[in-house]
Amino acid sequence: MSEIITLGKALNHGLRRTLEQNAKVIIMGEDVGKLGGVFRITDGLQKDFGDDRVIDTPLAEAGIIGTAVGLAIRGYRPVCEIQFDGFVYPAYNQIVAQVAKMFYRSKGHVRLPIVIRIPFGGGIGAVEHHSESPEAYFAHTPGLKVVTCSNPADAYSMIQQAVNSDDPIVFFEPKRRYWEKGEVDLAADLAGAYPLHASRIARAGTDATLLAYGPMVRTALDAAAAAAEDGRNLEVIDLRSLSPVDYDTIYASVRRTGRAIVVHEAPGNIGLGAELAARISEQCFYYLQAPVLRVTGYDIPYPAARVEEEYLPDLDRVLDAVDRSFGW
């Protein structure tokens, strides 16, 4: 029963399925109940599953994550919504000091199967704190796993896989792609789903490898389509998992193409791209025709909406980097 649905609706269907399949799954966050979340990702779930499984919480992010820890110790599987990327910081202490460490601290006795959903990234014309890309903070933290989806099909399977996983997972949702549509098989068996922490070749190519995740996968695919008109056949890899990164897929690609360009919205300094560039340089040194290049947000606070299009990596900036790689 494949359907064409939006990425946001795919998440909604995925969450619904986890609520149906496991009575321990609960959803908690600000406005997730009657309103269905400010992006409607949890639309209709409280109505169908009750207000003790889809919980409108007080307006305090540390409280959302801190109480989720206790609920997880009790045996629940909380799926926490942080309303916007820029609002996660009050919960940062609970996430990095408690969620990430309790399994280790307890020598494996205490599992915290918590999913922290965060809509992230810019491009929606929002005010400050609503367009950030804080993924590196969490990918840098041992004990957390970090994933992000780029299309409706992945959104549907990955959110279910994340909820079913016993690892604490920060699940970044590309908010400007919430309304993008794609085909999703809602009856698909998760057992046959692509592994949660595997990257995927989103477009096969031979001349250079574009590495992107979340909202930038669409940008990279668009750039690859444009480059094809210029006779360049670019491979696009959707990382999907930011911690751990599935490096084997990346190395195999770069060894074939000899060129790698990382694209992300987050500031470049100490970002995912820096780590990817270092790893590729170590592991693919003799295969590289050019240094690994990065196309990222600038190292400034996220700017005002009227100039965000100049801040965000776009098709032209990606192609410019491709040109520079070939011109090396």
Next chain:
Amino acid sequence: MANGVSDVGADAPAGGFVQLLTPDGERIDSVTTADGVTYSVDFTDDEYRGLYRDLVTVRRLDAEATALQRQGELGIWASLLGQEAAQVGSGRALRPQDMAFPTYREHGVLYTRSIDPIMPFGLFRGVDQGGWDANEHRFNGYTIVIGSQTLHATGYAMGVTMDGKTGTPDGEAVIAYFGDGATSQGEVNEAFVWAGVFHAPMVFFCQNNQYAISEPLERQTRIPLYRRAAGFGFPGVRIDGNDVLASFAVTRAALDHARNGQGPTLIEAYTYRMGAHTSSDDPTRYRIASEVESWKVKDPISRFKAFLAKQQIGDDGFFAEVDESAKVLALDLRERVLAMPDPAPVSMFDHAYPNGSPEVDAQRRQFTDYHASFEGTDHR
């Protein structure tokens, strides 16, 4: 449960507190608070003697730990000296099904849960980070970041409600321990909000030992801490934290209140940290000797001993036997702490993730190979 307390106790702070045993060892049969709630205890002589044994034992074990730290056998120790009554009384008030969320100083509560007292020593010796099963022991891991565990306790208590385990006399209740300093933390205030809003079956047990390392209570609050509860919509009660009977009576009542589905309570146990914050602290830099002396006469154990002697519940033979038993336990603890092996270095890679991680696995292999490369050399 009541808001407010009676004015009993000549040594009570302004506003009073619930006290059932004076510093001189005089029993007060019952205390009725301004809100009309009456607190009392009904112990047999054996139970009184058991409480005394608890108090003496946890103090003796604590002294042994302090000595072990001074001798270089523990990296650090957070002493409970002076807070034995608050911990033993509240700990003994817990029923087996109840769940406790400690800070890093609740060795006395741990002891009352019939847990082997060596359990937290790996943490202080530096051979692990705690490493116990919170659910098995009904006692969460020691939490070092100030106040974070109050939110964990609140979430756990919400889960108790969701499981339908409240509303009956044999329901479950949850207790969260924290200190006066923690009451300034945002997370603790969020826990108060959550517990109030969700009517969580829990007790917030604040040991106000007057100091957050060096900072006195006046730097944390302008009003008595128990009165904060009113602003969050649940009762607050202050007790004489050096009175094991008040600690037991009020905690037992608050836990029953919670397990019956009547919501949270804040208990402020007014006590004093007789020792340093930890073995790394030097309290002579921030408090005067006369203050410490004024609290010595309120000692939780000497008053209880005086009461037992006056009531002829305990005699010199009993007191000597308790001291001796505590000493035996302490020496046994010492031997076992000294025998704690250092962990194998490669074990540091264990338990990073429930499902493991290819990155961690690769680093574990690199680490092993690196050390194997030195085989047959002097490298250690």
